[in-house]
Amino acid sequence: MTASGSTYTTNSNIPAQTAGTTVYYVIDATDDDSATTTSSEQSYTVIAPATTTIPYTEDFSAGWGQTYRYDIAGTKPWYIYNNDNASCNGYGSTLEEHWLVLPGINFNNYSNERMTFNTIATHGTIDANNYLKLLYSNNYPGLGDPTSSTWTEIAFANGGIGGGETSSGVLDLSGISGTNVYLAFKYYSTNSPTRWEIDDINIYLATPLITVNPTTLTGFTYQGTGPSTAQTFTVSGADLTADIVLTAPTNYEISLSENTGYTSSLTLTAAKLGVNETTIYVRLKAGLAIGTYNNEDITLSSSGATNKTVTCSGEVTTPPPPNVPTATAATSVTNTSFTANWNAVSGATGYYLDVYTKTTGGNASDLFISEYVEGSSNNKGIEIYNGTGASVDLSSYSLKQYNNGATIPTYTLGLSGTLANGSVYRIVNSNQTIFGTNYDLSTNSSVMGFNGNDAVAIFNGANLVDVVGPIGDASDWGKDVTLVRKEAASVPSAIYSASDWDSHAADTITNWGSHTFSGSTTVTYVSGYQNLNVGNVTSYNVDTGRAPGTTYYYVVRAYNAYGTSGNSNEQEVVTLDGPVPVELASFTATISAQNYITLTWVTQTETGMRGYYIYRGTDGDIAGAQNVSPLIPSLNSSQMQTYMFEDTEVYETGTYYYWLQTNDLDGAVNYHGPVSVFYNALGDNPTPEIPLATKLHAVYPNPFNPLVFIPFSLAKDNDVSFKIYNSRGQIVKHYELGNKAVGNYRITWDGTDYNGNTLSNGVYQIVMTAGSQAYQTKTTLLK
Template structure:
């Protein structure tokens, strides 16, 4: 019998060590995926607890002043930080028992909690309460105890569990017993010693603990959720250990997954379960029943049904194998189930969980199932890892095999559920993407959030959503994500939060397994981007293309040498890309961005819109053979301009003619300026209406203006500023628009009044537009002061025609430093007379 149970235990332990550990992170930042950690070097000697003989019970101190442990019990420090995985290494040193522990106590100590003994872990210390027993000639060892919460600040969620090992060899790791996990109270308490959420556990130790001269046990803790703040403290009392006469049944494995077959090719291949049992009541058989679409048999090849009856001899069942498989004839989908054991006495455990699926064949492709020997990142939450030959990036995510996780096989990928949680392919799958499929489920009973899947064909510059947002259901049912994409060439995917801004509060761990990208078979020709489909340019620019004449667009894979050069070296690109647009007429591209600039090429020239902005539209002429749309986002100076432009405006003068005005802060190697005019906001439809206006190439502020005198019809007109440098580069700024009413030639002229028109927006951040009006051509001097009268910014004087004008203040003083939140005063001096305005900077 001892040999039988030893074999069972070896198999059981291998499963527990893989699946019994949680969110993987240790104090050294290293790990091997099953929770094992590098053993710390001992800092000082520690005491092994005395092994008590059975039955054993522990007498806890009733005196709150006592600093003496119960006989056979010690306190240990087992690490220098409490992480999100139970440590299995030996202790480093003893921890004394501190008297008068209460919910107020915040230090990392083992405390006398007035008749209970408990511990409080911190970021710098991981503690344990240890004890030991001698089980020689004993079997079926049961540990019974009460565990409770004393301190409960509700800052972090941490858990406690019972571990064991045979002997005291430091090379022997401790093993966590999954069914002993305790989650603390959800009530707040930061004073007193009143127990919260007292829970009684009765744990039957694994068979290898039978007939041993020394079995060491200890209570340990780990983090479950939250990243800052004081943890809860745990306490133990009513601890006893004895030989049990209860019925016990051992099953290896304790769960089975991967019972899978292709549609119309069932049943699945059978998998086996090995059973051993002791202390069964004479003349009472065990009945095994299947729940779900599975069937079982005592023979691998025949006689499958919904139930099996097992007889026993003298209360024992020795190494009996049963076989289980997924039934034939099922529809495509995921199938959960279980095998239950019925006997007049309670047996342990009482259920084997089953999972299987029927899949529609998808042909060849790229599969990630997280089962490879090197596909382990169980001790980090962020970083890169190679999966099935390609590099992936994990953000707030982990590969693990926790007992509460959904998984097919031993491991799955788990995303923590915060805004930054994501799985991202860093390399392309070269055979295109036909259909994307994966399975997902929740961890434990966590509240769930929404997720989305996207693909990219330009090395991550542009991301396109696949299907709809998805959310784990509030149950343990596993779901299938399956969407046909059908795009050829290089492709990669990412899985991240559906809502980028994390709303706070609860978030749920999403478990994903068996990610499969089937190869594109060339039978379906679709556009990468469809009309009115949201597409992300980089991370900050959601975009849609619309229009009755727009058919669709394809993403062009491009490298740095394929992009058009831009003239301003002070611009810093974030994302660059190219799309090929198809249609017959024009496409409207709606943009939203958090970037400082969005730029695109039209007719060989760069055009820009300054951000951030929402729902800006640009119009592109397209044709059926394809029109290239090149774009980029970024920060710094305007990428299209070899000058630093501070304003570009249009207004009517007192003759009713449009005056186009612009001001430069500096110019370098600029040839000059041209003005283009159009009757719509499509640059390619505009015409040149000015001769070259020579540049000054000065490092000082300079203002220019142009009067458009060639209008013959009233209406709304759009104006662009073309900037040409000495190297042949051109850039456009605009458009600005103005309605012109030609009216009667004898109509009275417009009368302007000198002064400020407005400072807008108000409040502003970071820049403000200073708008003014001039009754006649004048020299303009504008200065900015704080409320104490201190001069912060003095703009260089400039000349401006009668009418409306404006300049932009970038929120900086004359030394180039950004000003702080507050009220600011503006003074404009015209012909010796001063005008005043004020506005609020609000960061």
């Protein structure tokens, strides 16, 4: 027993009692005179340490619940603040330490435990002498002084002084073990007390959760080899017990980076409580076949979590046909032939060539589209003109649209009524705002929903009559524009040519409602040269077989496996008047045994020739060359002739360039060359090889029966093939010679077709292809 003034304290070991038992006691006091005094009866009720299970919540709205409070120092214990929060405030005191203990939990019965609560800190300071801590102990008995037990701190988030109600964040308790573990809040303050409030305590078992956004990705697309442009979704994980594994479907691939690292599977490592929001890039794989790839799922999984999916849809579309080629000026123009030229188009595997003449005036052979309006919003109009010279019943006609570059019609609009000669038939979208009532047909037909990459055509029955726009071209060739047919255009035309149209700004309708037509231009194709497949070359020798001094036109179209382009620009070429004065077989320069430079040229034929001059220069520019020969007269022979000139006036070592000037009787002058040769003034000049020209030589005999010999020469190694066409442009014989070395060659044709059948009399065209160049000549089979 101890005494402090008139207060006495004693510790007595009272036998353990069942929880809920009320124990009564009195105290007897005896003084020095042995006088005894008995106190009044006192009592207490035995309580047991509180325990609970998970989930556990406490919001203090009904008091203290199962919590236990113990005061270590000070006079300001925990209290209920605002009828809602547990609060402790050491204001005005130098030392306060008070504990708020939660009921014990058997953590060994659970896994993946989590805890959250809210706090408010007001006044004072948060530091080593003034704080609120969350701790746990697995050796605290549940009652009495907690400082005699071992406690471990659990850090939590707070909003700081004046930060308002703040969540602790999700606290991971899964590392705690023990059959009777107590969690407690320790309030402590000394020199700068803070009022702490605690509310909404929640201890629960976490369920692993995967979150994705969005869950659907659409619109993946590409043409050609791919891959598609990447799209993204985000993934995050909470309360995970394992990594998140992402598995892409067969035709898609995923990455953590937009441009690299694509694969079929990714693993996102789970940190302490999950996976932070992560961006995933997705794209349609390269090299897929043309088709749709819809409703394919990326699967996201983690042990214990419900799998999530991101559904992907896309397509690989048919690539567009090649771009329109650019035709360039003709070369090697003679009285009966010329070489058509054009620029190569990327992706083209071959070209079609049209060669034709034109005559103007007269009526059109059928109806044609005279105006195309692709304006803002629904301002769409098609104008059809009748220039046939007679009224036309429209009941057999229709307007068809090739949607988004299609190669077959997508939508059809039937026409009706009668269209007088010289009149137009105007069709507009029913939602237009610019035409007013200036139309013959207002319709909501899908045909009138074109938007710049949809060719529109007139059909008469099943026959395509006229078209605006390149069929099969998905580019925006006609977007936001008004196109008006030129008055002298070649109409009607089943192949779109941009050169036949004048272009105006969007919503222009100045010409709408009438059309000026100067008469139809009639196109006559040179036999064998309509849609002629010339292969993958950029020039082609055209033997027109027509009179000299004739104006010809040519256009080319590029093609590949995905379609054919529209027409190139039109090139005009005029054949020479009269026969070609000279056909040169070769022109060479060599060093003679006397150390002179010898010029040699061989002609196939000569007509109307005066003779030749030789020009010499020290570079490849003829402007600085000088005439070094007298006139060398021509023999004007239809047989092969050889000419020579020896230049004996070269004295300095160096490379020299020579040109052969041909002079016609009518005064026309042409140059051939240059050829070059290295000259050593001291002699010892190497004997140069005589260069060959790649050429298809004149066949013989001509006419022939039954055999014709076809000689040719190659200036360099090349793949060589021959095709022989009849007068209708049909291939009757085909020779694939494979790769041939430099040299002179000859093949023989016996006048039979593929099957060995003897062909009929007539003119046959022989076309030799050497590499990317084509050469042609003609022969006559005459039995």
